[in-house]
Amino acid sequence: MKWIAAALLAGLLLLLPLFAGDFYINLASQILIAAIFALSLNLLVGFGGMTSLGHASYLGVAAYISALLTSRYGFGHGAAAIISIAGTIATAAFFGIIALRATGLGFLMITLALSQVLWGLAYRMSDVTNGDNGIAGLTRPMPFGISLDGAAAFYWFALIVTSIAFLMMAIFVSSSFGSSLKGVRDQPRRMAALGFNPWMIRWITFIYAGFWGGVSGLLYVYYNKYIHPTSLSTTSSAEALLGVIAGGSGTLGGPVVGATLVLLLKNYASAYIERWNMLLGLVFLFIVLVMPTGIVPGLSKLMTRLRRGPR
Amino acid sequence: MTPLTSDYALEIVDLNKAFGGLKVTQSVSLAIRRGERRLIIGPNGAGKTTLFNQISGDMRPNSGQIRLFGTDVTTFAPYKRAHLGLSRTYQIITLFTGDTLEHNVTLGLLGLLPSRWQMWRPLSFYGDLAGEARRTLDTVGLLHLANHPVSEIAYGEKRRVELAMALAQKPRVLLLDEPLAGLSNTERSTVKSLIASIPRETAVIMIEHDMDTALDLAETVTLLNYGRVIVDGERDVVIADERTREVYLGS
Numbered sequence: 001m002k003w004i005a006a007a008l009l010a011g012l013l014l015l016l017p018l019f020a021g022d023f024y025i026n027l028a029s030q031i032l033i034a035a036i037f038a039l040s041l042n043l044l045v046g047f048g049g050m051t052s053l054g055h056a057s058y059l060g061v062a063a064y065i066s067a068l069l070t071s072r073y074g075f076g077h078g079a080a081a082i083i084s085i086a087g088t089i090a091t092a093a094f095f096g097i098i099a100l101r102a103t104g105l106g107f108l109m110i111t112l113a114l115s116q117v118l119w120g121l122a123y124r125m126s127d128v129t130n131g132d133n134g135i136a137g138l139t140r141p142m143p144f145g146i147s148l149d150g151a152a153a154f155y156w157f158a159l160i161v162t163s164i165a166f167l168m169m170a171i172f173v174s175s176s177f178g179s180s181l182k183g184v185r186d187q188p189r190r191m192a193a194l195g196f197n198p199w200m201i202r203w204i205t206f207i208y209a210g211f212w213g214g215v216s217g218l219l220y221v222y223y224n225k226y227i228h229p230t231s232l233s234t235t236s237s238a239e240a241l242l243g244v245i246a247g248g249s250g251t252l253g254g255p256v257v258g259a260t261l262v263l264l265l266k267n268y269a270s271a272y273i274e275r276w277n278m279l280l281g282l283v284f285l286f287i288v289l290v291m292p293t294g295i296v297p298g299l300s301k302l303m304t305r306l307r308r309g310p311r
Numbered sequence: 312m313t314p315l316t317s318d319y320a321l322e323i324v325d326l327n328k329a330f331g332g333l334k335v336t337q338s339v340s341l342a343i344r345r346g347e348r349r350l351i352i353g354p355n356g357a358g359k360t361t362l363f364n365q366i367s368g369d370m371r372p373n374s375g376q377i378r379l380f381g382t383d384v385t386t387f388a389p390y391k392r393a394h395l396g397l398s399r400t401y402q403i404i405t406l407f408t409g410d411t412l413e414h415n416v417t418l419g420l421l422g423l424l425p426s427r428w429q430m431w432r433p434l435s436f437y438g439d440l441a442g443e444a445r446r447t448l449d450t451v452g453l454l455h456l457a458n459h460p461v462s463e464i465a466y467g468e469k470r471r472v473e474l475a476m477a478l479a480q481k482p483r484v485l486l487l488d489e490p491l492a493g494l495s496n497t498e499r500s501t502v503k504s505l506i507a508s509i510p511r512e513t514a515v516i517m518i519e520h521d522m523d524t525a526l527d528l529a530e531t532v533t534l535l536n537y538g539r540v541i542v543d544g545e546r547d548v549v550i551a552d553e554r555t556r557e558v559y560l561g562s
Contacts, residue, residue, distance in 0.1 A: 174433040176426050183407060183418050190405045193367055194480070195393035195422030208430075 013159060017152035025151040027267060031260050032155075032162040033219045038243045038255035039169050040212030045241065046250030047173050048205045049185035050100075051108050053237050054115030057095065058213030060232035062088040063221035064122065067135045077141030085214050092210025096203045115237060122229035134228035141222060148222065158219055165212055170252055172208065181205055239266075242280070246287045248294025257295050319378070320345045320484045320514035321366065326375030328358075328365060328538075335361045336372065337538040343531075345483070349516045350529035350546070352559055358538035359518045360402055363486050366516075367399045368392050379484065393422060396483030400473040400490060402518070406461045412472055413457040416444035419476035447479040451505055467498040474505060485509065487517040491524055499524055526550070534558060 017025050037059055044050040065084040069075035075083070099110040122129045129135070140148040148154045172178050183191045184198045192198055221227050230236065239262055247258025265283060269276040291298025321343040328336035335358045343349055351359050364370040366377060368389035377385045379395045387395075407415050417440050421427045426437065434440075448454045451471040456464055461472060470490065477485055490506065491499050503524050509515055519525035526532075532549040534542040536559075542552045549555055 171433060172430050174435070175430050176421055176432070176434045176437070177428055177430040179414070179418065179421065179434050180427050186407050186409070187405055189369060189389075190401070190407075191418070191422070192389035193369070193393060193399055194419055194476070195390050196427060197388070197390045 017155055022151040025155045027263070029151070029155045029158045029223055030267075031263050032158040033216050033223060034240070034243070034259035034263050035256045036162055036165045036212060036219065037216035038240050038247070038259035039165065039252070040209045040216065041240050042244045042249055042255040043169060043172070043181075043205055043209040043212070045244050046248075046254070047178065047185065048181050048202060048209075050103070050202060050206070051241070052099075052111040053108050053234065053241060054095075054099075054111035054113075055209070055213055055240055056232050056234070056236035057111075057115040057118050058088050058092055058210040059217035059220060059236070060118060060122065060227075060229075061091050062214035062217030063227045063231060064129065064135075066218055066221050067138055067227045068128070071135055071138055077139075081141070081218055084218060085211065088214030088217070089207055089211055092207045092213075093203075096206035096210075100199060100202050100206065112234060112237075115232065115234065119229055119232040119234070122232050129229070132229065134226055136226045138221060138225040138227070140225065154223065158223070161215065161219060165215060166252070166256075169212065173252070177201070177204075242284055246284055246294060248296035248298070251294070251296045254294050254296040261295075318345055319343060320347065320380060321516070322376075322378040323362075323366070324376040324378070326362075326365060326372050326377065328361060328370065328372045335538045336365065339375070339535075339538070339540055341533060341540070341543065343484070343514050343516060345514055346512050347514045348528055348530045349514070350525050350532045351516060351518045351535060352520075352522070352525075352532060353535035353541075354559060357535040359535055360488055361538075362535070363399065363488055363516075363518065366392075366486060367397065390422075393480070397486070398477040398480045398482035398484070399486035400477050400488055402488040402492060404466075404469050404473055406469060406472055406476075408462045409460055411458050411460055412448055412453060412464070412475075413441060413444050415461060415472055416447050416475050416479050417441060419447075419479040420444060423480055444479065447475050450478070450508075451475045452501065467494050470494060470498070471502065471505070474502065478509070481510075482513055484514045484516070487515060487519075489518055489520065491519055491521045503528065 016028055020028070037055070041052065041055045044052050044055070062084040065087045066080045069080040069083060070077060095111070095114050098114065099107055102110055123131055140154065142148065143157065146153065148157050180191070180196050180201050184196065184201050188198045220231065240259070243258030243262040244255045245258070246261060247256065248254025261283070262280065265280050266276060269279045273279055287295060319342050321341070323339055323341040326336050326339040339362065351362070353359055361370065365372050368384070368387055372385065375385070376383055379392060379397060382395060384392050384395065407418065417434070420440055420443055445454060445457055448457050451474055453468060453471055453475065456468065461469060474490060487506070490502055494502060499521065506515065506517070506528055517525060517528065526546060529546050531544060532546050533540060534549060534555050541554050541558055542549045
């Protein structure tokens with residue numbers, strides 16, 4: 001039953017461009033990018049117990065470095081991608097050292113402040129970042145000479161990257177290290193007494209989450225062929241956090257469902273209601289009230305209850 | 312009896328700790344031989360658990376020194392002390408409630424292994440770790456519950472999981488903080504024989520209020536009061552001491 005559902009979903013995802021129009025294919029690409037981003041944030045929030053409100057930093061840093069290198073300094077996409085990811089990792093390593101001096105609310109505030117610094121820089125250093133105008137006229141890479149300019153081609157490219165990202169993060173959370181991370185989230189003191197180094201475990205996770213945030217940033221800038229400071233903004237971080245919590249933090253499916261929901265609401269609701277954020281807030285409120293642990297854990301609980309039958 | 316050479320598992324030299332004006336550890340000096348069985352007694356608030364917290368590294372003393380097998384560990388983080396052979400249990404049960412008993416004990420094993428850093432291989436692929444965890448659970452009589460989450464088992468069983476997690480690490484120095492607290496009589500005798508069966512080379516330092524059970528397990532006894540060592544020595548000598556009666560056994 002479970003395998004059939006998974007196979008159906010895989011088939012649907014794979015064949016989507018064959019029966020859907022460009023609008024829907026592009027929407028699906030955006031969902032995939034948002035899913036990687038939410039999954040990476042979930043490593044911190046759900047599995048590490050580190051609620052970050054500055055995760056957009058890593059998406060933005062990767063996107064900006066790639067945009068600058070390819071448009072201004074004539075780098076090829078391959079080299080630019082490697083440097084962008086390296087830059088994102090370095091940023092996460094540095095931010096992690098600062099933010100992990102605190103836990104809980106302190107951690108959240110530091111991540112927020114650090115991301116605001118980057119957002120401010122993107123806005124104000126207009127001779128480098130082009131400020132509020134953003135960097136336009138970017139190109140998409142051509143892996144193995146295949147053009148990604150078509151909606152379907154880009155979708156398949158994003159699907160491959162997303163599948164790898166999902167798999168890698170799934171293995172990560174089920175690994176020995178992932179178990180250590182969950183242990184440090186639940187009982188840091190005990191974990192330290194057992195021989196684990198809580199700080200190092202958190203820091204490595206912070207960097208790893210930053211890495212996948214950077215990967216989603218590259219896809220983001222390839223897709224949009226444009227980058228603007230708003231991608232670094234707190235709104236961008238908060239939307240992803242909202243998706244993670246609404247979908248179900250600490251699960252693998254939750255962030256994907258949550259990111260999908262946020263993106264769909266953003267695209268559809270904004271066409272009818274100007275203040276789509278208000279609708280998002282209401283939907284979020286509804287989810288939290290009905291399923292406090294998120295959609296995915298909530299639905300799976302409902303399923304087991306239905307399967308057992310009424311009592 | 313082993314001679315009193317430098318062969319100490321744990322040495323504490325002139326340890327002091329105060330919370331503001333409250334002195335919880337005052338010039339405490341202790342020396343525990345390898346394989347020694349030491350009982351620490353004293354009324355509530357005597358500073359017993361605080362002393363444990365300083366030994367394990369959860370708390371830093373204000374002054375003094377702690378040595379594990381001759382290594383000065385006073386400034387070491389808790390995890391470094393664990394790698395030198397120190398394990399502990401907690402007075403307030405500190406387990407991973409959502410996880411199975413097997414997973415809890417596996418974490419105890421993993422803490423000392425380099426594979427704890429492994430990110431690319433699911434933990435479930437380490438069959439030998441799970442096997443080892445189940446063997447440890449068997450020794451504490453909980454193998455039949457190995458696949459149950461901690462949240463589903465009884466209090467007395469949780470106490471034994473606490474012990475199993477520490478025992479799995481094959482410690483050279485084991486700190487037991489009230490391992491019998493809240494147990495029924497039958498459970499007491501189970502845990503007592505468990506503690507008695509800990510390998511002889513492991514030094515065991517135990518805080519316990521149940522004197523009837525704990526005294527049988529101890530070779531030496533330290534009496535603490537107001538953060539000070541009042542009496543310290545061979546079990547029978549400490550028990551017979553006038554001051555012990557005054558502080559603890561009397562009234």
